[in-house]
Amino acid sequence: MSFPKHLLDFQGWSRAQIESLLETARLMQEVLARPVKKVPALTGFTVATVFFEPSTRTRISFELAARRMSADVVSFAGATSSTAKGETYRDTLRTLDQMGIDAYILRTDAAGVPHQAHRWLKKPVINAGDGWRAHPTQALLDAFTLLERLGSLEGKKIAIVGDILHSRVARSNAELLPRLGAQVVACGPATLLPAHLPGASLTTRLQEALEEADAVMVLRLQKERMDRGLLPSIPEYIAGYQLTEARLAWAKPEAPLLHPGPMNRDVELEGTLADSTRSLVERQVANGQAVRMAVLYHVLVGKQ
Amino acid sequence: MTFKSRILNQDEVRRALIRIAHEVIEKNKGTDRLCFVGIHTRGISLAKRLVELVERFEGKRVPMGILDITLYRDDLSEIGLQPKVRETRIPFDINGKAVVLVDDVLYTGRTARAALDALIDQGRPSRIYLAVLVDRGHRELPIRADFVGKNLPTSRAEVVKVKTQEDDGEDAVELWEVP
Numbered sequence: 001m002s003f004p005k006h007l008l009d010f011q012g013w014s015r016a017q018i019e020s021l022l023e024t025a026r027l028m029q030e031v032l033a034r035p036v037k038k039v040p041a042l043t044g045f046t047v048a049t050v051f052f053e054p055s056t057r058t059r060i061s062f063e064l065a066a067r068r069m070s071a072d073v074v075s076f077a078g079a080t081s082s083t084a085k086g087e088t089y090r091d092t093l094r095t096l097d098q099m100g101i102d103a104y105i106l107r108t109d110a111a112g113v114p115h116q117a118h119r120w121l122k123k124p125v126i127n128a129g130d131g132w133r134a135h136p137t138q139a140l141l142d143a144f145t146l147l148e149r150l151g152s153l154e155g156k157k158i159a160i161v162g163d164i165l166h167s168r169v170a171r172s173n174a175e176l177l178p179r180l181g182a183q184v185v186a187c188g189p190a191t192l193l194p195a196h197l198p199g200a201s202l203t204t205r206l207q208e209a210l211e212e213a214d215a216v217m218v219l220r221l222q223k224e225r226m227d228r229g230l231l232p233s234i235p236e237y238i239a240g241y242q243l244t245e246a247r248l249a250w251a252k253p254e255a256p257l258l259h260p261g262p263m264n265r266d267v268e269l270e271g272t273l274a275d276s277t278r279s280l281v282e283r284q285v286a287n288g289q290a291v292r293m294a295v296l297y298h299v300l301v302g303k304q
Numbered sequence: 305m306t307f308k309s310r311i312l313n314q315d316e317v318r319r320a321l322i323r324i325a326h327e328v329i330e331k332n333k334g335t336d337r338l339c340f341v342g343i344h345t346r347g348i349s350l351a352k353r354l355v356e357l358v359e360r361f362e363g364k365r366v367p368m369g370i371l372d373i374t375l376y377r378d379d380l381s382e383i384g385l386q387p388k389v390r391e392t393r394i395p396f397d398i399n400g401k402a403v404v405l406v407d408d409v410l411y412t413g414r415t416a417r418a419a420l421d422a423l424i425d426q427g428r429p430s431r432i433y434l435a436v437l438v439d440r441g442h443r444e445l446p447i448r449a450d451f452v453g454k455n456l457p458t459s460r461a462e463v464v465k466v467k468t469q470e471d472d473g474e475d476a477v478e479l480w481e482v483p
Contacts, residue, residue, distance in 0.1 A: 002385055024389045031375070036425040039375035069375075297375075302386030 003298040007126045008114045009134040010175050017298075018179060022144050024294035025287070031068065032290055042071035045102040045300055050093065051128070052078035053109045057261060057285060058128050058138070062105045065292035071300075074101070089113055090120055097121055103300055106130075124299045132166050138260050139172035141291040143180055145284050146215055149256050154181035159209040159251065160200070161243060162219030162268050163192045165230075169260045170219060174199035185209045188241060191230040206241055210250035217258040218243050221268045234267060243269040248278070256280045305463060305480045312454060312477035317437070320453030321350065324435055325357035327451050332402050337430065339367045339398065343407045343419050344390050347371075349470040350437060351406035369394030371405070376418035398427040404451075408466035410436040413447035438477055440464050 001020055004012045013021075031039055047066040049059050059075070066073045076096065087095075089108070096104075103124040106114045111131030118125040129135040143153065150156055158177055164170045164186045174184050174197050184200035186193070187209035193202050203209050210216060221237060231237050248257065257269070257278045265271035274281055312320065332338050335358060342351030348370050355368045372390040380387075405419050416434055423432065435451035440458040454477065458464060463480040467473075 001388070020388070027372075027389050027391060030392055034426060039425070040421070041375040041377075041380055044381060297389065298386065301380045301383075303384050 002302060005124045005299055006118050007136050007295055007299060008118060009127065009136055009172065010139075010179065015179050018140075018143075018176070021294050021298050022140065022147065022291075024297060025140075025144050025291045028068075028290040028293040028297075029287075031293070032286075038068050038070060040070045041297060042066065042069040042300060046072040046074065046100055047103045047105065047296065047300075048074045048076060048096055048101045049105045049128070050076045050078075050096065051107045052089065052113075053107050053129070055107055055128070057288070058107065061285070061288045062126075062128060062137075062292050065289050066105075066296055068289070069293055069296055071102075071296065074099075089117070093117055093121060097123070103296070126295060126299060129168055132168050132171070134172045134175075135168040135260075136172050136176070137288070137292055137295055138169050139176040140295070141284055141288040142169075142173055142217065142258055142260070143176055144291050145258065145280050145287050146177075146182075146256070147180075148283070148287070149280060150214060152181065153177060156182045156214040157212055158182050158184050158215050158217065159213040160184060160186045160217045160219065161206065161209060161241060162188055163221055163225060164188045164197065164202070164219070165192045165194050166222065166225070167219050170200075171197065173217065185213070189231065189237065192225065206247060207250050210247060213251040213255055215256050215258065216243065216248065216251055217260075218269045219260065220262060221264055223264075238267065242267065243273060245270060245273060248273065254278065258284060260284070305482055308462070308479040308481050310476060310478050311438070311456060311464075312475075314475040317453070317475040317477065320437060321353050322357060324451045324453060325354050325361060328354065328404055328433070328435065329358060329362060331433070331450070335362050335364045335366050337401050338404070339369070339396065339401050340404045340406055341369045341371050341394060341398075341419075341423060343405065343415065344370065344372045346408035346466050346468050346471055347406045349468040350408060350435075351404075352470075354404070354406060354435070367396040369396065369398075371419055371422055373415055373418035373422050376422045378414060378418065392422065394426055398423070398429050400428070400430050402431040402433065403429040404433045404435050406435045408437050408468075409464050410434070410439045410447075410449050410452075411442055411464075413443045413445035416447045416449075417445050437466055438464055 063073050105126045105128050107128040111133035114127040178199045186200045259281050340351040342348035359365045372392045374387045374389045433450040436449045437453040439452045440456050465478045467476045
């Protein structure tokens with residue numbers, strides 16, 4: 001099987017390719033469990049993490065994934081670079097490209113830049129989050145973690161709760177999970193819901209979203225939303241939408257809880273829930289590395 | 305591809321494996337600290353047979369693991385279609401063990417080299433042996449097998465196909481020619 005030589009979103013990726021990628025991620029877990037957590041598969045490749053927007057876990061996860069595969073890694077942070085002096089994305093990327101980079105892992109606060117970069121560079125580009133649009137590796141690691149717990153996503157109801165409007169994680173999950181057979185319900189206050197979310201049904205009623213859910217994904221509530229008048233107050237959001245032990249009881253027994261992080265404990269969810277046996281939050285982080293190793297392998301190895 | 309001849313039939317494959325099993329026991333002076341690791345795909349089936357034969361002859365079950373060498377190939381940046389990564393599972397400690405790596409065909413030696421790297425990443429065996437059903441020559445690396453079922457001089461235009469009951473429904477070694 002050949003694979004697309006980029007991961008901007010899931011366009012161009014078939015269900016079989018996605019399932020094969022997730023199977024590779026499962027095998028990468030075995031590498032990560034070894035005393036020597038390194039294989040030579042990407043020896044000779046140089047990968048650049050180009051983050052025009054701050055990130056800790058995604059960048060470190062990608063960099064470790066690349067190093068575990070023996071790629072050389074260069075790291076670029078927009079805030080401390082020439083873009084801060086006014087250089088455009090295109091010029092910055094084209095400059096880097098003169099230094100022999102083989103693949104780009106790109107995060108931007110503007111939607112669509114990874115697509116443009118793929119055209120400018122003619123090299124593999126992996127989207128590590130662009131604006132509100134897409135965060136495909138987060139969705140892949142969420143799907144991987146769900147599959148690990150639930151076995152299959154066929155016919156499973158997955159509730160996504162929180163600020164759906166501004167969430168690239170919600171968009172990518174709504175694009176990916178139905179392809180694997182799941183039914184996605186996105187829930188939040190009306191001001192934080194988009195008019196339409198491809199792949200998901202929308203509701204403002206938390207109980208409706210959670211009832212019979214096989215898994216619940218909670219998103220971070222960004223406090224700046226309040227400044228823009230999208231929420232009356234944090235206590236009001238908590239009253240209507242915070243995931244509590246009692247509300248989680250609406251979902252199926254043992255339905256796992258996911259959160260892409262970083263978490264605002266006791267805002268979008270009760271802090272104790274994050275540490276409960278139902279929480280897969282730490283598992284998501286661990287799985288992120290195996291999933292990103294699989295993505296790098298499929299994007300870089302072999303010709304199309 | 306054109307069929308040329310059948311090199312080994314079912315009985316001959318069985319006898320070759322029996323001989324290899326005896327040789328392994330002989331060379332290792334028994335089964336102490338011995339283990340087998342089969343290389344995907346047919347190396348696994350052959351390793352299973354060798355484990356069963358060693359158990360039959362010595363009355364002891366030795367551990368067996370499976371090894372995928374895909375992530376260790378030296379041509380990953382040059383190949384066309386991407387090779388599928390498969391499972392590696394060595395559910396025992398190989399430190400200090402005598403490991404018999406098992407593969408169906410020894411050709412250029414590149415798979416064996418990759419398998420050595422993959423195995424050494426899992427620990428430090430006291431000794432690594434290489435057992436193959438067929439050695440067809442054309443080595444590109446300084447590698448040789450310790451146990452060989454059949455030495456088969458071939459041309460590069462020929463293809464050696466090892467079939468196993470588990471993977472192909474029959475045991476055989478066949479010679480084919482690429483036009």
